[in-house]
Amino acid sequence: MPTLRMPNINQVALSGRLVQDPDFRFMDNGAARLRGRVAVNRSYRDRNQEWQEETSFFDIVLWQKAAETLAKRLHKGTPVFITGRLQSHSWRDDNDQPRFRIQVQVRNLQVLEREEEDAREETALRVA
Numbered sequence: 001m002p003t004l005r006m007p008n009i010n011q012v013a014l015s016g017r018l019v020q021d022p023d024f025r026f027m028d029n030g031a032a033r034l035r036g037r038v039a040v041n042r043s044y045r046d047r048n049q050e051w052q053e054e055t056s057f058f059d060i061v062l063w064q065k066a067a068e069t070l071a072k073r074l075h076k077g078t079p080v081f082i083t084g085r086l087q088s089h090s091w092r093d094d095n096d097q098p099r100f101r102i103q104v105q106v107r108n109l110q111v112l113e114r115e116e117e118d119a120r121e122e123t124a125l126r127v128a
Contacts, residue, residue, distance in 0.1 A: 010085040012104055014058060015112070016040035018078045024071035034067035036060050038080065038104075059103040060084070070109065079112035 022036035042054045060082060062070060074080070084106040093099050 011083070012086055013081070013083045014038055014040050014104065015081045016058075016079070018074055018076055018080065019057065021076050022071065022074050024067060032064050032067040032071075034062040034071050034074070035103075036074065038082065059101065060106050061103050062106045062109065066106070066109070073111060081110040081112055082106055083108045 016038040019037045019039045022034050024032070024034045027033055036059075038058050038060055040056050040058065042056070044052055044054065046052050082104060084104045087103055087105050089101045089103070091099050
């Protein structure tokens, strides 16, 4: 029986709004990190043909120059379009309970509105 050759693909694209001001900090190794959370809405019709709303929340992470550049620009409510890859993390908390998180490691981020002070400012940033 032939072996199935399957490509390894890890890509995600999201469009939504930040649900809180992102957290910017420098890590112990000196790397700049910006973490945030994006809400993505979906509208659909249920079995009774009535419109329903569903919201999903996704953790996002930006690193280095992108983190520093966007730390001043992103805030709660900012609409963004993001592409990146998913990365999972697991650890044990203080009570030795297993914990798990999936984050979007942002590759591209586009702010979907312009700042009022400077409408000429670049609104898209390629991370890698």
